[in-house]
Amino acid sequence: MALTTKKDIEGVPLVLNYKYLGVPLDSALILKHLFTFMKEKVKKFNQRVGLVLSSVVGTAAKLNLWQAYARCYFNYFSPAIAICNRLDTFEPLFTGSLKKALDLPLRLPNEHLLKVAGIPTLAKIAGYHLKENKETILRRFNRLAPAKRLYTEVSNRRR
Numbered sequence: 001m002a003l004t005t006k007k008d009i010e011g012v013p014l015v016l017n018y019k020y021l022g023v024p025l026d027s028a029l030i031l032k033h034l035f036t037f038m039k040e041k042v043k044k045f046n047q048r049v050g051l052v053l054s055s056v057v058g059t060a061a062k063l064n065l066w067q068a069y070a071r072c073y074f075n076y077f078s079p080a081i082a083i084c085n086r087l088d089t090f091e092p093l094f095t096g097s098l099k100k101a102l103d104l105p106l107r108l109p110n111e112h113l114l115k116v117a118g119i120p121t122l123a124k125i126a127g128y129h130l131k132e133n134k135e136t137i138l139r140r141f142n143r144l145a146p147a148k149r150l151y152t153e154v155s156n157r158r159r
Contacts, residue, residue, distance in 0.1 A: 023077060030084070031081065031084050031090075045070050070101065091121070094122045095110040098117070
């Protein structure tokens with residue numbers, strides 16, 4: 001998914017939106033498309049799990065469903081969220097979806113809920129993935145460094 005503009009840098013087109021490894025990126029790296037995507041996924045999940053009566057399925061089962069369906073999105077996208085410095089934007093979606101799935105009040109403090117449920121914060125999840133994949137990230141970044149320098153040089157020329 002790439003929406004191109006009529007601009008390019010030495011033959012490489014500038015794009016407004018791009019999808020890399022499933023992560024929809026925009027030119028400002030604010031992840032607005034990813035936020036919308038995840039919000040819709042979480043909303044659909046919470047609607048479906050909300051239809052299940054608590055007398056039929058207990059809280060533990062709902063927690064397991066949330067971890068299997070909703071949390072996996074946060075796990076997958078958390079490194080991109082952290083690298084783009086958007087943890088503050090996505091954390092309320094993370095904890096809010098958990099609260100809705102478990103039929104808990106939204107005003108419940110996040111720290112207590114996550115501690116009792118045994119779930120790490122979104123920042124800890126991102127930190128774990130970044131630590132585990134540090135070498136791969138550095139290798140890819142170093143490979144892209146010449147392109148970044150070219151982009152910086154062209155941007156500086158425009159000013």
